[in-house]
Amino acid sequence: MLRPYKGSRNGRGKPRPYDESGLSEEKQLPSGLNAWMKKVGSFAGALGAPGLFLVSFLDSSFLTFPIINDGLLVDLSIKHPERMPLYALMATLGSVLGCVLLFIVAEKGGEALFHKHAGDRAQAIRNWVVHNGFWGMLFAALLPPPTPFKVFVIAAGVFEIRLGSFTLAITIARLVRYFGVGFLAMRYGNGALPFLKQHIWWVSLALILAAITSYVLSRVILRHRPPASS
Numbered sequence: 001m002l003r004p005y006k007g008s009r010n011g012r013g014k015p016r017p018y019d020e021s022g023l024s025e026e027k028q029l030p031s032g033l034n035a036w037m038k039k040v041g042s043f044a045g046a047l048g049a050p051g052l053f054l055v056s057f058l059d060s061s062f063l064t065f066p067i068i069n070d071g072l073l074v075d076l077s078i079k080h081p082e083r084m085p086l087y088a089l090m091a092t093l094g095s096v097l098g099c100v101l102l103f104i105v106a107e108k109g110g111e112a113l114f115h116k117h118a119g120d121r122a123q124a125i126r127n128w129v130v131h132n133g134f135w136g137m138l139f140a141a142l143l144p145p146p147t148p149f150k151v152f153v154i155a156a157g158v159f160e161i162r163l164g165s166f167t168l169a170i171t172i173a174r175l176v177r178y179f180g181v182g183f184l185a186m187r188y189g190n191g192a193l194p195f196l197k198q199h200i201w202w203v204s205l206a207l208i209l210a211a212i213t214s215y216v217l218s219r220v221i222l223r224h225r226p227p228a229s230s
Contacts, residue, residue, distance in 0.1 A: 041068045045075060049086050052076065053094035060098025060150075069095075070181055074192050077185035084186055088178040095174045096167065099153050103166060106157025114154045121151075129155045134165040138212075141173030180206075 044051030052072050059065040073091055077084040106113065118125050128136050129152060140152040156166050184192035 037065060037068065040065065041072065044068070045072055048076060049083070049090045052087055053090040056091045056094030057098040060095040060153075061101045073178060073181050074185040074190070077182045078189055081186045084182040085179070088175070088182045091178040092171065092174040095178075096170050099170045100163070100167060102150065102153050103157040103163065106154040107160065108157075110154050111158050114151065114158045117148065117151045117154065121148075125151055125155050126159060128152075129161060130159050133161055134169050137161065137166055137169035138173055141170055142177065 040055065044055045047054070052069065055065055055072060056069045059069050069091060073087055076087050080087075115122050128140070132139075137152065137156060140147065140149055143149070181192065
């Protein structure tokens, strides 16, 4: 069982330097991840919040940086817990803008790209996106790996899901995800990502319920908003 994080410092009383995504016993990124991606992680970590925004934007658009954005969020939140909301917001903003860019590119003519990446799952993904719209994108954005989320983003653009609904779904999902990861980092330190890995489906279910709750509450609040006085 994980214990609440009590702080992590080296022998000189200073926070640990960036350690390739702060993964405790799993500190090293996957062996298949090449040196270039490790350098990207170190560079982004040195930049702080702007680096987290950049990595999240690239990861959600045309490049893939497995683990790095979550690892950066964990590492930065441990070092500067008072800035965790900023880090979570920057990760969310970068990810949402990256998804919107990919959506727009797909909307302009990405059907071949969709079929290339979706393969024999193309019809099922198309049906899911077209028939479920906002909720379909929200659930897809909250499902854990190896869910091919970028394929859903491309499908949303190709099959002309409303951009407003798409953006709202991604925003809610990413806010819930990154604030959840930031909270776990503050509570469990470098054990946050191993915890997520071990309980990925339970965490995903909790995130989905939290996202649904936040959306329903926002609709209720907006519905009962008093009319503007003339």
